[in-house]
Amino acid sequence: MAGKLVQVATETVTSAVASVTLTGIDSDDVYMLAFNNVVPSTDSVDLFCRVTESGTANSTANYDYAIKLFRTASSFLNISNTNNTVFDLGNNIGTNTGEATNGIMMIYNANNSSEYTFITTEFAEFNSSPELTSWTGGGVFTSNSSVNGLHLFFDSSSNIASGTFTLYKVV
Amino acid sequence: MSNEFGYIPESPEQSFGNNKGIFTPKDIYDLTRADKYTNYGQLELIETKTASADSQIIFDDIKQDIYNVHFLTVTNFSPSVNQRNLSVRFFENGVEEAGSVYQYAQQYVGSNGAVAEQKSTGAGALRTTNSVGDAVNRVGNGYSYFYNLGDSTKYSFQTYMNDTIDQTNVFYGIFGSGVLPQASVVDQIKLYVSSGTFDCSLSLYGIKEYS
Numbered sequence: 001m002a003g004k005l006v007q008v009a010t011e012t013v014t015s016a017v018a019s020v021t022l023t024g025i026d027s028d029d030v031y032m033l034a035f036n037n038v039v040p041s042t043d044s045v046d047l048f049c050r051v052t053e054s055g056t057a058n059s060t061a062n063y064d065y066a067i068k069l070f071r072t073a074s075s076f077l078n079i080s081n082t083n084n085t086v087f088d089l090g091n092n093i094g095t096n097t098g099e100a101t102n103g104i105m106m107i108y109n110a111n112n113s114s115e116y117t118f119i120t121t122e123f124a125e126f127n128s129s130p131e132l133t134s135w136t137g138g139g140v141f142t143s144n145s146s147v148n149g150l151h152l153f154f155d156s157s158s159n160i161a162s163g164t165f166t167l168y169k170v171v
Numbered sequence: 172m173s174n175e176f177g178y179i180p181e182s183p184e185q186s187f188g189n190n191k192g193i194f195t196p197k198d199i200y201d202l203t204r205a206d207k208y209t210n211y212g213q214l215e216l217i218e219t220k221t222a223s224a225d226s227q228i229i230f231d232d233i234k235q236d237i238y239n240v241h242f243l244t245v246t247n248f249s250p251s252v253n254q255r256n257l258s259v260r261f262f263e264n265g266v267e268e269a270g271s272v273y274q275y276a277q278q279y280v281g282s283n284g285a286v287a288e289q290k291s292t293g294a295g296a297l298r299t300t301n302s303v304g305d306a307v308n309r310v311g312n313g314y315s316y317f318y319n320l321g322d323s324t325k326y327s328f329q330t331y332m333n334d335t336i337d338q339t340n341v342f343y344g345i346f347g348s349g350v351l352p353q354a355s356v357v358d359q360i361k362l363y364v365s366s367g368t369f370d371c372s373l374s375l376y377g378i379k380e381y382s
Contacts, residue, residue: 005213010380034378036239036318037325070276070347072290098326098354102240102318124318124328124348132274132292134330134348164239166380168213 005032005168009149016041016159022167023055023149030170031107033150038163039100040093044128046155047090047101051110051117051141057151058143063087065139067121072132079137087139089121089152094128095161101125103135106170110147117141187381213379214242222371224251227363229262230375235321235358238377243360245299245333245373248311252367253304253338257311258296261320261327261351262359268351271295275329277347285341297329297349299362304338311335313345320357327351 008024008031025031038047050057065087067079081088090101103123109115123135141147150167154160183191185207194202202208215238222228233241248257261268275297276290300311313333319325329349336342351357362373 005378007213007379007381010382012382034240034316034380036328037322068278068346070278070288070290072274072276072292076276076278076288097324098352100319100325100328102328103330104240104316122316122330122332122346122348124330124350126326126328126350126352130352132276132348132350132352134276134346136278136330136346136348164380166378168378 004171006171008167008169010164010166012164013160013162016161018159019151019153020160020165021052021055021057021149021151022165023052024167025107025110025148027169028109028111031110032168032170033105033107033165034168035163035165036102037100038102039095039161040154040158041095041161042154042156042158043095044092045158046088047093048086048153048155049089050086050151051147052149052151053145053147055148059085060143061085062142063139064142065137067135067137070134070136073129074131087119090123090125090135091133092127092129093125094130096128096130099126099128099130113146114144116144117147215377215379217375217377219372219374222369222373224368224370226368227361228373230360233320233358233360233375234377235356238321238379239319240378241317241320242376242378243299243315243317243373245311245313245371248300248303248369248371249309250303250305250364250367250369252364254302255364255367255369256298256302257300257369257371258363258365259299259315259329260296260361260363261357262361263353263355263357265358267361268353269295272353273297273349273351275347275349277345279343279345282342299331300333301335301343301345302337303335306338309336309338323356324354326354327357
């Protein structure tokens with residue numbers, strides 16, 4: 001079993017839902033979220049993520065992140081936030097043809113109740129401009145708690161119109 | 172394929188994550204081929220190719236109908252001509268897209284302190300490495316993820332990270348993303364250099380999900 005990905009949870013959205021929750025983190029292994037073809041119902045919104053504890057999303061102001069945002073038609077940006085209530089996983093994701101976000105997020109120390117939960121991110125999206133945007137960086141959930149999953153949703157109460165989200169354990 | 176899979180005369184339904192019975196090697200073989208045998212390891216090797224003085228390598232069976240996400244590793248890319256990238260082009264339904272239609276945005280940081288932002292909305296290819304020198308120990312290593320290659324209604328995306336050593340022995344860390352902004356089925360991936368040849372080991376994986 002060494003050196004493999006083990007699927008923990010998956011959800012494919014084909015009709016609009018408010019959010020997706022993937023749970024099943026129950027060991028101190030590194031976990032990986034892969035998502036593709038994620039499109040909102042409302043144009044130009046951000047994709048957000050919260051961690052879940054015992055299946056419930058944590059909405060406290062314990063999310064810090066630092067991101068480098070690359071764009072093909074505009075200047076690059078540094079994006080950072082401390083004590084936010086979400087991880088921001090994307091910027092102004094569009095709804096027109098081809099516009100979507102895709103990416104990989106690695107999750108560290110989630111199950112360990114004596115450590116913060118860290119993430120690293122690398123996403124590629126075609127935003128509402130439309131413009132290729134790369135979203136690369138990391139974040140930390142600054143709470144010593146046992147995290148068992150992820151809760152993903154769009155800003156501005158937008159539904160998730162489509163997308164596949166899969167959580168793996170790296171063993 | 173046996174009907175029983177260990178149960179006589181019953182034939183329990185078999186599926187990934189829910190196998191019942193005692194299995195012979197043939198049962199396991201048949202179930203695996205039917206994608207019904209629980210064998211975790213969703214990072215599945217599609218193919219490894221080794222370039223040796225080749226000008227291009229093409230993965231022509233990328234199983235885009237099975238995988239939403241692909242993972243490519245690039246090991247010890249070494250070009251014969253100085254300062255060459257290992258570039259990527261896609262084939263759409265068997266036809267190479269060679270137009271200036273690719274887009275990418277990336278940042279590099281050099282061991283000499285150099286920092287640069289690079290981007291294009293009209294590139295002739297995507298990248299898996301930056302410019303690599305042709306002297307001893309000048310190589311590039313890295314990985315790429317590709318998304319939606321098999322979806323005819325979606326653009327094909329890439330995220331990547333690599334490190335390279337250029338001709339002046341400066342190390343660079345590079346990360347970025349790319350897109351072929353055309354809704355199409357991508358069924359082949361070509362890795363190539365713009366001139367000369369290259370040596371390299373390339374492994375293409377599929378990241379499987381079971382709904």
